[in-house]
Amino acid sequence: xxxxxxxxxxxxxxxxxxxxxxxxxxxxxxxxxxxxxxxxxxxxxxxxxxxxxxxxxxxxxxxxxxxxxxxxxxxxxxxxxxxxxxxxxxxxxxxxxxxxxxxxxxxxxxxxxxxxxxxxxxxxxxxxxxxxxxxxxxxxxxxxxxxxxxxxxx
Amino acid sequence: xxxxxxxxxxxxxxxxxxxxxxxxxxxxxxxxxxxxxxxxxxxxxxxxxxxxxxxxxxxxxxxxxxxxxxxxxxxxxxxxxxxxxxxxxxxxxxxxxxxxxxxxxxxxxxxxxxxxxxxxxxxxxxxxxxxxxxxxxxxxxxxxxxxxxxxxxxxxxxxxxxxxxxxxxxxxxxxxxxxxxxxxxxxxxxxxxxxxxxxxxxxxxxxxxxxxxxxxxxxxxxxxxxxxxxxxxxxxxxxxxxxxxxxxxxxxxxxxxxxxxxxxxxxxxxxxxxxxxxxxxxxxxxxxxxxxxxxxxxxxxxx
Ligand SMILES: Cc1cc2nc3c(=O)[nH]c(=O)nc-3n(C[C@H](O)[C@H](O)[C@H](O)COP(=O)(O)OP(=O)(O)OC[C@H]3O[C@@H](n4cnc5c(N)ncnc54)[C@H](O)[C@@H]3O)c2cc1C
Ligand code: FES
Ligand code: FES
Numbered sequence: 162x163x164x165x166x167x168x169x170x171x172x173x174x175x176x177x178x179x180x181x182x183x184x185x186x187x188x189x190x191x192x193x194x195x196x197x198x199x200x201x202x203x204x205x206x207x208x209x210x211x212x213x214x215x216x217x218x219x220x221x222x223x224x225x226x227x228x229x230x231x232x233x234x235x236x237x238x239x240x241x242x243x244x245x246x247x248x249x250x251x252x253x254x255x256x257x258x259x260x261x262x263x264x265x266x267x268x269x270x271x272x273x274x275x276x277x278x279x280x281x282x283x284x285x286x287x288x289x290x291x292x293x294x295x296x297x298x299x300x301x302x303x304x305x306x307x308x309x310x311x312x313x314x315x
Numbered sequence: 316x317x318x319x320x321x322x323x324x325x326x327x328x329x330x331x332x333x334x335x336x337x338x339x340x341x342x343x344x345x346x347x348x349x350x351x352x353x354x355x356x357x358x359x360x361x362x363x364x365x366x367x368x369x370x371x372x373x374x375x376x377x378x379x380x381x382x383x384x385x386x387x388x389x390x391x392x393x394x395x396x397x398x399x400x401x402x403x404x405x406x407x408x409x410x411x412x413x414x415x416x417x418x419x420x421x422x423x424x425x426x427x428x429x430x431x432x433x434x435x436x437x438x439x440x441x442x443x444x445x446x447x448x449x450x451x452x453x454x455x456x457x458x459x460x461x462x463x464x465x466x467x468x469x470x471x472x473x474x475x476x477x478x479x480x481x482x483x484x485x486x487x488x489x490x491x492x493x494x495x496x497x498x499x500x501x502x503x504x505x506x507x508x509x510x511x512x513x514x515x516x517x518x519x520x521x522x523x524x525x526x527x528x529x530x531x532x533x534x535x536x537x538x539x540x541x542x543x544x545x546x547x548x549x550x551x552x553x554x555x556x557x558x559x560x561x562x563x564x565x566x567x568x569x570x571x572x573x574x575x576x577x578x579x580x581x582x583x584x585x586x587x588x589x590x591x592x593x594x595x596x597x598x599x600x601x602x603x604x605x606x607x608x609x610x611x612x613x614x615x616x617x618x
Contacts, residue, residue: 162328178325179326179327179328179371180322180323180324180325180326180328181323182322182323182358185322201320201321201362202320202359202362202363203355203358203359203431204516206428206430209430212433215400215433216429216430216433217430217433217434218430218431218434221354221355221358221359221434222354222358222434223323223328223351223354223358223371225328225330225373226351226354226373226375269429269430287429289428289429290427290428290429290430290431291428291430
């Protein structure tokens with residue numbers, strides 16, 4: 162089946178089988194290798210993408226379901242190879258240690274940090290679908306809140 | 316070569332744009348078909364090879380199934396394919412509706428996580444048919460009517476008649492859950508939802524409760540629904556009846572909880588996640604806390 166969608170701002174058209182997962186198509190067929198799969202079953206949040214502006218887990222979505230949608234993966238937030246304000250904030254706040262979970266947290270983080278208003282409690286609750294075994298989350302929450310302040314200035 | 320957990324079994328895919336088309340496909344393929352709503356459940360089950368349908372019928376693009384609509388006097392109508400996050404967002408922008416159906420709002424806004432709520436649908440949550448589904452207790456509480464359709468016509472049922480037990484629904488292979496209708500709750504009622512989620516991510520005991528007119532024995536109403544601790548959701552009418560007795564509502568609570576215990580004791584699940592004793596105790600504790608919370612909210616209002 163033919164799938165047409167916009168990925169990180171670029172129109173794409175690709176022939177897929179109905180049983181191909183969106184995460185696999187983005188990663189293996191479109192070469193977006195920063196997107197990763199951790200649990201393969203909707204639990205860890207590592208494969209999170211923005212689909213029509215909302216964070217979703219791409220390991221439990223069929224590629225055909227994405228027809229007509231607008232997608233952002235973790236690759237989509239930097240500009241001309243420069244890290245986004247949120248990515249800078251992750252570096253400053255040490256929002257990562259081993260880095261395994263980072264692709265997922267950056268995507269949810271961009272979604273949260275760009276909201277017009279968001280409290281610390283809301284950030285904590287909204288991050289609960291993404292799992293990190295290293296940081297203890299505090300640095301990640303701090304990184305998102307600090308980036309939020311910057312996006313608000315823009 | 317396809318291996319479980321990493322890839323899906325092969326299937327055909329259909330994306331009907333009308334209800335009629337979807338029902339025709341279901342009539343044609345019957346047990347060989349599986350409905351796909353949010354896919355959160357279906358795709359993980361297919362990854363584990365628990366199901367291998369010949370055809371997957373995606374119902375998300377049928378506008379009628381995406382409805383979210385409140386009409387004064389008629390109640391709240393939810394299309395089966397309305398996403399959990401769409402419903403809670405609708406309620407957030409209509410605070411009066413949110414307060415009317417507070418127990419449903421509290422349950423839905425705590426399902427899984429942000430990303431899952433953006434995909435999962437109310438109909439999929441109902442049709443996944445595992446005891447812990449968070450929509451169950453509130454739907455039982457609000458006397459939700461479920462509309463089921465097939466090429467042969469439509470019928471109406473309730474959540475407690477529809478959900479028979481783990482993985483077991485009163486739903487024929489050619490039938491589709493179309494919508495969920497929640498009639499207006501009693502005027503000036505308060506409701507809430509509570510669940511116990513241990514280290515596993517699913518509830519082992521959930522309670523939804525509603526209180527209306529607490530002071531006047533003649534008009535007051537208390538509703539109690541439980542799920543997760545029992546194989547299917549239950550409206551505990553035996554306990555509700557206790558609150559029709561004369562007397563101060565607070566003095567009736569213990570008797571009501573005793574009636575709840577005797578009414579459902581034999582049905583409570585015992586498994587490695589939680590013992591029956593623990594589940595039953597947690598139902599009582601949560602019912603007690605919810606009751607106090609709802610009564611307090613009435614008192615606060617009267618100042
Ligand atoms: C990580 C994780 C955490 C979770 N946590 C929770 C939680 O805290 N609380 C909770 O309640 N649930 C939880 N779940 C379960 C999740 O909420 C359900 O899988 C989801 O609600 C199913 O909805 P869906 O739209 O994705 O359904 P689908 O996966 O599309 O469908 C589920 C089943 O219902 C059938 N179906 C769907 N729609 C219809 C219809 N209209 N008519 C007939 N049959 C239909 C499908 O054929 C399938 O068998 C969790 C799941 C995951 C993966
Ligand atoms: S890989 Fe998708 S949630 Fe874990
Ligand atoms: S930094 Fe290692 S898992 Fe999060």
